[in-house]
Amino acid sequence: MHSRPRIAIIIGSTRPTRFADVPAQWILKQAQARGDIDVELVDLRDHPLPFFDEVASNLWMPSQNPEAIRWQQTVGRYDGYIFVVAEYNRSITGALKNALDQAYTEWNRKPFTAIGYGGVGASRAVEQLRLIGVELQMVPTRSAVHIGGADFMTVYPMAGNRPIEEIEATLLPSATAALDDLVWWAKATIAAKAAEA
Template sequence: MAADIRIAIIPGSTRDTRFGDKPTRWIQEIAAARGNMEVELVDLRDFDMPFFNEIASNMWVPTQNPEAVRWQKTVAQFDGYIFVTPEYNRSITGVLKNALDYAYPEWNRKAAACVGYGPTGATRAVEHLRLIAVELQMAPTRTGVHIQGADFMAALKGEKRVEELEYLRPNIDSILDELVWWTRTLKAGRDTAAAAS
């Protein structure tokens, strides 16, 4: 089937030494090879957004910061998202939370999948991210991918490549299957609602 949906892959860290580039590239290559979605890296490093300091959410009041408006316009172009996140103190990074907070209608009724990495596979960060996604009216996939433990440490030290973690492929395939299904279903719903209004 032709690629009829657009998916943004968003790394959740902007640190110079971030590990996230490795799983991000891996997921991007696997998703693109499927041919049923168009995938694009949307890097938070490319958006110089300040800490949220607007009058209110853009659900209620238009955002004033031009860089945040550019972010909103970028997010709006996609039908679904894959977040690749580390875990900072049992949650997502501040930069990812800030980026999520700067948009609202742009996320609505779209699907989201999560890939976590770190000593515990970012399990708590992924769960927190799913709760945030629900509040933003996104539909998070049930399945996640968690790069963790000795495998994460080996990949971090360069002793192993993330692509060698083949036992994770069933989970990757599952999140992508779920993401495509939810993305198409929600896109059809949005299109129907738009046509009716």
């Protein structure tokens, strides 16, 4: 068993004009400052997944598409996840939903949290993500980070376009809570899986 949970920050938008890199880099900085997890960025842009077209989920049979297999190997290396969530029409992006569908066994019994952004801080999208995660046998944390309202308009490029550090004071309490939850559940699930082995 490794000493610290390995966590992937999964950037869930692939649009050329995405805002996701700003919150992704910010939460990466917060996670790296802790010292109790190892964290890496995983960008969906680096995984050109087809729309899910396998005969069945890899819960039931191995995937055939090489990109799907590479994606499964990537996410399978981690003990937990932080999803960077944009809200599109009250849900997560199609790219993120497709990426979630392309794996199953690799997500099982692993925790996740999220940092969401948009008018309402992607709260509806994060709720959708939690529902999907439960079906994938993941452990969603109660806490998440939501960049919404005036804070979002302060940092969004088409509005205030200010550095995210200007709203950091309002984000830090929820980031601390979300990361605390994630680390606790990652350690708990790692220990439980080790005991089963």
